[in-house]
Amino acid sequence: MQNTVLVVGAGPAGLSAAASVAAAGHRAVLVEKEEVLGGAPILSGYARLIPSGEWAKDAIGRMVARVEQDPNVTIHKGTRVTQVDGEAGDFTCTLSNGGTVQAGAIILCTGFTHFDSINKPEWGFGTYEDVLTTTQMEQMVAGGKIYCPSDGRTPERVAILLCVGSRDRQIGREWCSKVCCTVSANLAMEIKELSPETDVFIYYMDIRTFGLYEDRYYWKSQEEFKTKFVKARIAEVTRAPDGRLLVKGEDTLVKRPIVIPFDIVVHAIGMDPNEENPEIARIFGVGLEKHGFIERAEHYTNTCGTTRRGIYAAGAAYGPESIDDSISQGHAAAMRAVADLHALVRKAS
Ligand SMILES: Cc1cc2nc3c(=O)[nH]c(=O)nc-3n(C[C@H](O)[C@H](O)[C@H](O)COP(=O)(O)OP(=O)(O)OC[C@H]3O[C@@H](n4cnc5c(N)ncnc54)[C@H](O)[C@@H]3O)c2cc1C
Numbered sequence: 001m002q003n004t005v006l007v008v009g010a011g012p013a014g015l016s017a018a019a020s021v022a023a024a025g026h027r028a029v030l031v032e033k034e035e036v037l038g039g040a041p042i043l044s045g046y047a048r049l050i051p052s053g054e055w056a057k058d059a060i061g062r063m064v065a066r067v068e069q070d071p072n073v074t075i076h077k078g079t080r081v082t083q084v085d086g087e088a089g090d091f092t093c094t095l096s097n098g099g100t101v102q103a104g105a106i107i108l109c110t111g112f113t114h115f116d117s118i119n120k121p122e123w124g125f126g127t128y129e130d131v132l133t134t135t136q137m138e139q140m141v142a143g144g145k146i147y148c149p150s151d152g153r154t155p156e157r158v159a160i161l162l163c164v165g166s167r168d169r170q171i172g173r174e175w176c177s178k179v180c181c182t183v184s185a186n187l188a189m190e191i192k193e194l195s196p197e198t199d200v201f202i203y204y205m206d207i208r209t210f211g212l213y214e215d216r217y218y219w220k221s222q223e224e225f226k227t228k229f230v231k232a233r234i235a236e237v238t239r240a241p242d243g244r245l246l247v248k249g250e251d252t253l254v255k256r257p258i259v260i261p262f263d264i265v266v267h268a269i270g271m272d273p274n275e276e277n278p279e280i281a282r283i284f285g286v287g288l289e290k291h292g293f294i295e296r297a298e299h300y301t302n303t304c305g306t307t308r309r310g311i312y313a314a315g316a317a318y319g320p321e322s323i324d325d326s327i328s329q330g331h332a333a334a335m336r337a338v339a340d341l342h343a344l345v346r347k348a349s
């Protein structure tokens with residue numbers, strides 16, 4: 001019987017899982033394919049996080065420091081798991097760096113892949129320099145200056161288009177990415193704070209600032225920061241003769257076509273399944289649900305499980321998720337893995 005728990009992926013979920021395994025007195029081995037720990041918020045350079053308002057590098061940086069300083073956590077960066085043999089309580093995992101880990105349980109915290117806006121070509125990304133994604137806009141906010149990438153001018157108007165790569169059956173993305181309405185309302189306020197002369201418009205199908213976020217983001221961005229919300233269906237983004245961007249669509253409230261010029265258009269990109277999931281499913285022997293995220297074992301009695309006994313998952317690996325919930329799920333998966341290991345030991349003795 002092995003006491004070690006292998007955690008794959010060092011984003012918010014994996015950092016939480018590894019810290020919780022160690023806090024429970026077990027050894028955690030954390031394997032991350034990138035050279036940097038922290039997952040999407042660090043790798044993609046997020047600005048201030050919802051709902052804490054803390055800079056991503058500080059908030060997630062604390063989580064990274066906690067595992068780096070924990071003697072019960074061994075970290076392999078720039079590494080993948082290439083093979084898994086054995087069963088619950090006694091897995092042998094082969095690593096791409098030549099190492100081997102004997103682990104009693106495995107937690108997959110392999111997260112998601114940002115939707116690639118190139119797959120929505122009619123909305124101008126990849127064609128016009130001033131069409132950006134939310135992650136690029138967050139990086140601009142983190143840099144402290146709002147400007148048009150094409151020529152450096154301060155934008156008079158910025159449009160944020162919601163649901164890019166989410167809730168879109170035409171391109172096979174039926175799911176809601178859960179956080180992007182709130183992230184976008186927050187981004188609109190950050191843009192206005194840095195560039196008071198810029199007007200921000202949000203184009204939406206529905207607004208889903210779920211839970212406690214309604215007044216803090218949706219209403220606040222309208223009432224205090226004058227963000228304009230336009231309920232519309234977008235047809236295309238083109239360029240006007242003067243070089244500005246034209247967002248063309250239908251205002252679905254008044255049922256009329258609308259064309260408004262903008263200086264920057266931002267795609268609020270959604271959360272796709274990790275593009276490596278077919279390979280992850282093969283290596284770890286776990287199932288995927290119909291959209292390609294990791295399949296949960298059972299919703300009510302084994303929420304942290306996968307279709308393979310002894311292998312658990314947490315965070316955006318299961319589907320679109322917020323950081324706070326990914327952290328909670330990482331902790332929950334660690335506790336469940338440790339509890340199941342203790343049960344196996346009791347059974348064996
Ligand atoms: C534009 C945008 C802004 C967002 N802003 C916020 C916000 O302000 N607040 C909020 O709550 N949520 C926000 N989110 C959601 C947030 O990104 C996720 O909740 C969070 O990143 C999920 O954490 P995770 O650890 O599950 O996955 P990830 O952050 O995706 O981390 C997964 C980790 O696993 C690693 N990995 C993947 N595959 C392998 C493999 N095969 N082997 C080893 N390692 C692997 C990856 O490199 C990565 O480090 C935002 C999302 C988007 C798209």
Ligand code: SF4
Pocket residue numbers: 162163164166167175176177178179180181182206207208268270
């Ligand atoms: S959270 Fe909002 S922007 Fe994101 S997919 Fe859902 S409805 Fe669309």
